[in-house]
Amino acid sequence: MKPKILITDRIHESAIKEAKKFADVDLDIGCSNENLVKKIGEYDALIVRSATKVTKDVINASNLKIMGRAGVGLDNIDVDAANKKGIKIVNSPEAPTIAVTELVFASILALMRNIIPADRTIREGRWEKNLFRGNEVYGKIMGIVGFGRIGKEVAIRARAFGMRIMAYDPNITKEDAREFNAEQVELNTLLKNSDIITIHVPLTEETRGLINEGRLKLMKKSAIIVNAARGGVVDEKALYSALKERGIGGAALDVFENEPPVGSPLLTLDNVVLTPHLGASTEEAQINSGTIVVEKIRNFFRGQ
Ligand code: NAD
Numbered sequence: 001m002k003p004k005i006l007i008t009d010r011i012h013e014s015a016i017k018e019a020k021k022f023a024d025v026d027l028d029i030g031c032s033n034e035n036l037v038k039k040i041g042e043y044d045a046l047i048v049r050s051a052t053k054v055t056k057d058v059i060n061a062s063n064l065k066i067m068g069r070a071g072v073g074l075d076n077i078d079v080d081a082a083n084k085k086g087i088k089i090v091n092s093p094e095a096p097t098i099a100v101t102e103l104v105f106a107s108i109l110a111l112m113r114n115i116i117p118a119d120r121t122i123r124e125g126r127w128e129k130n131l132f133r134g135n136e137v138y139g140k141i142m143g144i145v146g147f148g149r150i151g152k153e154v155a156i157r158a159r160a161f162g163m164r165i166m167a168y169d170p171n172i173t174k175e176d177a178r179e180f181n182a183e184q185v186e187l188n189t190l191l192k193n194s195d196i197i198t199i200h201v202p203l204t205e206e207t208r209g210l211i212n213e214g215r216l217k218l219m220k221k222s223a224i225i226v227n228a229a230r231g232g233v234v235d236e237k238a239l240y241s242a243l244k245e246r247g248i249g250g251a252a253l254d255v256f257e258n259e260p261p262v263g264s265p266l267l268t269l270d271n272v273v274l275t276p277h278l279g280a281s282t283e284e285a286q287i288n289s290g291t292i293v294v295e296k297i298r299n300f301f302r303g304q
Pocket of ligand 1: 151201
């Protein structure tokens with residue numbers, strides 16, 4: 001018998017197509033909580049994104065064996081209630097890994113080659129070749145703070161650019177780092193030596209304000225810092241002062257303490273590249289977030 005899957009949030013078409021290969025799939029996008037409680041009893045699996053709130057009521061009315069959240073967090077699912085009922089939960093935190101990694105390099109190269117101001121001057125009718133002499137990444141030291149999925153993909157590409165790599169992550173071994181041609185170092189060593197520092201840690205009590213005034217002061221005056229992790233990991237006030245006083249060379253920010261960063265003084269600086277939390281915004285990452293969850297659900301039913 002094929003498992004029955006209910007999908008209540010919009011996921012990519014290709015993921016739905018994959019699900020239909022092994023399951024009977026019903027779509028009820030935007031299903032109300034009340035209706036979900038009424039109908040959930042018929043299904044073996046539920047796939048949501050962020051709009052559907054999978055409350056205790058829904059879970060207790062269900063006979064679900066597995067639940068899939070297309071995306072990273074599980075904030076919209078009552079995980080305790082699901083655990084109590086023995087319902088397995090899967091998600092797809094790996095979906096945006098390549099998208100974030102590629103944005104990191106896009107931002108670094110934009111910053112180091114002055115692409116954004118150069119583009120602007122041409123549109124304004126100016127041809128100011130001499131203003132925009134940049135720097136190469138080749139031969140520079142890339143410091144990666146947080147050596148998980150994204151950190152490692154950054155290391156692979158930094159190596160291809162001919163960079164030396166330092167990694168700081170309390171949860172990796174020297175060997176883990178070496179496998180990616182990186183040198184495992186302490187955070188202060190990384191900050192003092194790197195030409196480009198990129199942050200790939202989750203936001204936790206421990207990492208909030210990890211890059212603070214004191215740590216920014218350790219950086220080289222020419223160094224640039226990239227935050228495509230979470231706003232709050234880098235102290236924005238301290239970062240603004242460091243950039244304004246040219247204590248560091250530049251910054252590329254995809255995430256902010258407040259999003260959008262309305263009125264932030266960072267917006268007035270010319271040595272920063274800003275993007276509106278675009279890390280996961282690729283067609284491929286959107287496809288992945290659905291298909292990875294569907295694949296995990298398929299493997300679960302195959303293993304049963
Ligand atoms: P991951 O869990 O694979 O890796 C995180 C790494 O950080 C782990 O290896 C962990 O050991 C390390 N870490 C934890 N605390 C640390 C600390 N105090 N110092 C140094 N390292 C520490 O996660 P990932 O998939 O690589 O993603 C990293 C972060 O990127 C996510 O937590 C998320 O906040 C962010 N992210 C941003 C976007 C975006 O749109 N900009 C998209 C996806 C993920």
